[in-house]
Amino acid sequence: METRTGEQLQVNYKKVPSVQEMAKNKLVTIPSRYVREDQDRSNVASSNNKEVPVIDMQRLINDSMNLEFNKLHFAAKEWGFFQLINHGVNSSLVGKIKNEIKELFNLPLEEKKKFEQSSGELDGFGQHFVVSDEQKLDWADLFYLKTAPPYLRMPIFSKLPLSLRETIEEYSEEVKELSIKLLKMLGKALGIDEEEVKSLFEEGMQSMRMNYYPPCPQSEKVMGLTPHSDATGLTILLQVNEIQGLQIKKDGIWISILPLPRAFIVNVGDVFEIFSNGIYKSIEHRSVVSSEKERISIATFHNSRLDETIEEYSKEVNELSMKVLEMLGKALGIDEEEVKSVFEEGMQSMRMNYYPPCPQPEKVMGLCPHSDSSGLTILLQVNEIEGLQIKKDGIWISILPLPNAFVVNVGDALKIFSNGIYKSIEHRSVVNSERERMSVATFQNPRLHFAAKDWGFFQLINHGVSFSVVEKMKHETKKIFDLPLEEKKKFEQSSGDTEGFGQLFVVSGEQKLDWADLFYLKTSPTYLRKPIFSKLYLSLRETIEEYTKEIKELSMKVLKMLGKALGIDEEEVKSVFEEGMQSMRMNYYPPCPQPDKVMGLTPHSDATGLTILLQVNETQGLQIRKDGIWIPIEPLPNAFIVNVGDVFEIFSNGIYRSIEHRSVVSSEKERISVATFQSPRLDGILGPSSSLATVHNPPKFKKIGVTDYYKGFFTRELVGKSYVDTMRITNEDDLKN
Known part of the structure; x- marks a missing residue:
């Protein structure tokens, strides 16, 4: 998923071997990194098609009695998943994308290497969220692409074989139209104005993940895809072949989904759960594998336009931050204008955190102990898994987030501003053995002017350098x-x-x-x-x-x-x-x-x-x-x-x-x-800016040729600020010179 529109998410996931190639060797025993003893396989119930809701798109469009419409609302609210029949996506196009994906995964390994993920990028062959050499791996090969808007596409997209590229273009366009129709209907069921839904999702990011799950001789010991929820608005899954493997978690039980012929499997993502204020559910799901046959699927993710989502959220959090900062200032007897002069136009930044489940959580750290260099940090807990701990009186205390609450902490900059009265506390994040944790930290920093004037140093994040x-x-x-x-x-x-x-x-x-x-x-x-x-x-x-x-x-x-x-x-x-x-x-x-x-x-x-x-x-x-x-x-x-x-x-x-x-x-x-x-x-003259050196504010430094300045600098011993001190005007004669 992206953090900023137009710029790829900066990641550095570890490269892993191709499971498809490994499976060709007719293994008897699988490598230990793929053995998933942390996953519970006992609590699985078989499903039938009546249990997982089925929505008919044509009935939904022509639903004068709201019967199908009510079914859609029920499916999103109670299940978070449904199968969609009569969806309107061209059947010959669906057939073409299935064939192209089979051919892609059947390419020789040397050909696939041309489409491997590059360092720091998501697109291409590889796995996501592999952050250490000890981490357990999924029994799958993935091929990921950002497909829309076109400017988000990475160079790898243009290198794809022409027939695959054209088919992806055509398929992703039709699936986008379908996604927007469904998102509007889900919004309508919640009483959300259609224009609000369109403004958030119509120009949103679309990406595709093509999944290949090879047969495994010890299928009961591996996991095709680790349990997770999707960080999207809506996901539309196309089953390429007849082998089932998708399971969803409902009421604590894993339920296997048997795909209907010519149907899509649709699920609500985290973004829409947030947008719906928790009414619709983004459900945890996973993929298991077969001992005899491969399974192939294509997940298309439709996201919100991140620039608008972030802009709206950050604006409201900025207003909240200033209210809190002004109240904290008031408690110290600091004038509101002074607080505003330091923080009101300060830099705001966001850090979106994803902590995957880890089979040995006691051996890892989600986020190392630290204090925040900001003025104020406001943390939004995206899902219900706790993990934040703060250090007080030498003891680590776990924070259990309250529903619909932010977790707020004082940062180093406010500690300094308060002359040490307010404390910037060390904190860390631990991880869970079974479930992912997600959060969004928004940092309200002092304005750049304050940093340069009072510190002369600052840390610069989201700087835009590749x-x-x-x-x-x-x-x-x-x-x-x-x-x-x-x-x-x-x-x-x-x-x-x-x-x-x-x-x-x-x-x-x-x-x-x-x-x-x-x-x-x-x-x-x-x-x-x-x-x-x-x-x-x-x-x-x-x-x-x-x-x-x-x-x-x-x-x-x-x-x-x-x-x-x-x-x-x-x-x-x-x-x-x-x-x-x-x-x-x-x-x-x-x-x-x-x-x-x-x-x-x-x-x-x-x-x-x-x-x-x-x-x-x-x-x-x-x-x-x-x-x-x-x-x-x-x-x-x-x-x-x-x-x-x-x-x-x-x-x-x-x-x-x-x-x-x-x-x-x-x-x-x-x-x-x-x-x-x-x-x-080097051919210039160094001295105070003409805008700042006036009769009322006389120059504090002499003028000197830049070349002469550097000649003097490099021929001296490096001692503190002694050289710049020689440039200072100390008497009227200096001022005249």
Whole structure:
């Protein structure tokens, strides 16, 4: 499922072997990862077609007495599943899609590899939700595609054989029309205006999952598809062959579904359960397999348009957050306007959490213990499975969510704002052995202006830089530090140069050194690149090109927003930074047996406009100095750490702060990071913005040529903020100069 319209869900599921290929070897005993002792097979009842409701679409359309209409309401409310006959989808088209899917799964393994999931993507052959090498696996091969709107399709779609692609186009279009008809009728049964249903679902995301369940010699020990509910509005399932395997859980009993000829099996998803305020049920279901025959099916998922759903939800949660924050401020005697000035136009972000069932829940953690860096967090529990725990007085306490309630917690930013009176509590998520848990956390953060003014540092999530590009950059950075020493020597700094392997700012033989290896490069404009850049091996060079291009675009967006917050004209920001110098420093901090005696990177501030830091591995070590105290930064997953540099402090006339920071090291683990620096154009003049330096607010910094500024910076020892301090105006003579 998607998190944002137009951008793929960023995932990093583990690759698993093809079960179809495994089954061809006529196994007697199956691999242990597929043995599912955690699944109860005893509590299964046989169903007949009268038990699972059957809805006739033609009667539903021409239902003057509302008999079929009432049956539909009953099916969605009491079962969440029904079989749909006389559905109106062209029978020859249904036959074509069945044949095409059989041919797809019958392709040779080498051909299928052309359509494998790429790293960080869902589309293609593979399995979803495989997050560890110990996790139990389903006895199935899946092929997943996003089909509509067309702009959501991944490149893999255009690579499909023409006949398959055309059939999917045609089939998915007809199933979409059917889905919308059903969604409107379900809405009508609830008294929801048709326009509201259309606005939410008509331009929604559609995706397909083609399922292949090979025969298994020990079918009673495996699971074709783990019990789950669908995170969709509506799911329409087409049974490709006659082998049954779908089971639904009703009143605690698993009921097998015997598909009717030429029928679809339709089920309500989590999204429609939420939309219906819990009146319609998104039912847990699973797939079991046969010992003798394969089973094939096609599930088509119709989702809401996520931009509108999220926009509407986030707007209401934002209003609620501000009310809570204002009341918390009032309790402390803080003026409402002051609270609003910090939080009202602050950044809001959302994290949607899916915790799959785990056969050994006591050995895993759904979400590691942490506190939130936000002002306020509002948690929506999507289903009834609990898992949130908070740490109070050294004890972990489980939170049982109340019906129709939010779970709210104070974040680090509000703790700081309240001067420590309010507590940002450590919390974690544990998982269930049998059932999935889903939740949505919405974070209300201080506005960007506050972050830059009071902290000079912030973490940036949902930044828009391609997940796959970030992962490639991490991989290549690890690779360059893993090169043999002889190979690294090819990329050593030349005498009098800063680029390559080495350390910067070492100006004497007596100077204390950092416990780190650095690799520094100027990346743009291209004429600034040194010969060392062209000597890099191709995959690293291409990755740096791709990564730095995206980071530059992001840097300019952030710089423009910071300028806007200060009332600086966008053109002035662009004139200073758009053609500016960009450079990278890759940092490797080895483990040290005496970490308390060394420094990974000496305390300093960055002589840049903006720095964007990518944490390559999970070992933390960055610390920033705030109010005289060193504060460790715990990087958020998939986030950049961004900080204001000396240049922007000067440009903002001291309103935004370039904060002193340092790196400490671990006694056991290496730490790797990549810092990208966006600096002003070298032929420019550095000084306070003309918008901010006035008669009433005199300039606090001298003007200096950018090239001269950097010459001075790189020829000094790195010591705190000492260099930017030399730019400060301290008397009238400085002001005249």
